[in-house]
Amino acid sequence: MLEISSPRGIIGLLRQRGEEMDVIQVSGFSKNYGALQAVKHVSFTVAEGSVFGILGPNGAGKTTTMECMIGLKNRTAGKITVLGLDPEKHRHELFSDVGVQLQETVYQSAAKVFELCQLFSSMYKKPLDYRNLLDRFDLASKTKSSIGSLSGGQRQKLAIVLALIANPKIIFLDELTTGLDPGARREIWTYIRRLQSEGRTIIMTTHYMEEASLLCDQICLINQGEIVARGTVDEVITQAQIDLVITFETDGDVRSLLKDLPKMGHMKQEDSVVTIYTSSEETLTDLILKLSAASIPYRKIKITYPELEEAFLKLVNPTMKGAVS
Missing domain, CATH: 3.30.70.980 (YebC, transcriptional regulation domain)
Known part of the structure; x- marks a missing residue:
């Protein structure tokens, strides 16, 4: 009996897609902090309705790339468009179409869940009912709880709720599952799949190779500010020549x-x-x-x-041997 120890063949068949429109285009993007070149000539596109993963070691430029994609920081060079608009020049027009969860966001621990949801709802002309969102993400019982009393998984689910209040077409998730236990992480994965099934486009940064393999239609691997590989998970593994x-x-x-x-x-x-x-x-x-x-x-x-983790290690450290014995 022949045993194939990888689920990706089945996943690939399930992910066959028709022709799609690119909702994000990044071309020749660079970002400098003084003399430090944090991101160097990065280019990629993101298809509508897909999950796109940005992977890389700490300090690779993942979060900087995401922050420039949402217009939070200005780029040094290159071009970025989101839904056909430059996020630096058209942040107001994109405000309701883009939902964001950033890793470094900190909320007052004494604030109540409903207070934070009401604050976010007040920012949009046609917000979704946050009570329905809390119920959908199994947080209805935590409506009057303080942020500080929530578990790590509950805080991350709340972060998704806050990103969804605007009913966005595109959602940016920055290291969403970092620090969560395996059970909470897998629960978050289920919610991400549901969001994609609604036709939303998701851009996520992650350290977890299993997460990227299971969720992402396309990935780009950034190391020291440069893209070292991009494509489907299988294509990136092939590029690593393992x-x-x-x-x-x-x-x-x-x-x-x-x-x-x-x-x-x-x-x-x-x-x-x-x-x-x-x-x-x-x-x-x-x-x-x-x-x-x-x-x-x-x-x-x-x-x-070979799995994505092996490809990741080799691509960020090209001196590794192709065969692991």
Whole structure:
């Protein structure tokens, strides 16, 4: 039996999309802080109704990029449009179309949940009913609670509620699940999927590779202010050029028989377990044909595809080897 240890093949089929309009365009964008060039010549587009992830290590320029996309900071060079408008020049026009949750936002701990929701509602001409939003995000029982009494997961759900009060077309989420326990993080993922199912476009920064793999239609990986890879999760993994790993068990030494397998990087055998590193799935077919032709029995054959975390580590540190042994 062949085992494929990655859910992305199924996810990819579920995410097949028709032709879409780009609601955000970033071209040659740079941002300097004095002599420090924080973001360097970044370009990408975001399709309507998609989840777009901006990934990178601490200090890579993720939050700076997001802040310039919403017009909170002025860019040094390049062009950014959101719904066809420059966010620096048209923040007022975009105000109701864009919802924002920034990582560094801090609210007074003594403030009540309903007070904060009412404050945000007062900013918009046609706000959504915050009571319905609180109910939808399982916060109805916390309406009169203070912000300081909420758990981390509840505070993040409230951040989404506040970002949704304007009924925006685009939502920016900056490190939304940082610091949450795994259960709370997965609950937030469910809400993000629901928002996308409504046709909203979501731009998110994240440190979590699993989060990006499960949620994002497209990602860009930023390191030291520059894009080092972009595309779908599978495309970024391909750009990292990390080997697939084939393992199986057999009786006897098969290293001589298999040493000339096409596209194989290297192979090792420890007792009955054989491990092959290869750049192509075709190696699996060639392997099975060789073993069968030599009448060598094999069992527990498995192919493991590289994950986004491996690609991330290699792309931000190009000296890493392609095969992980």
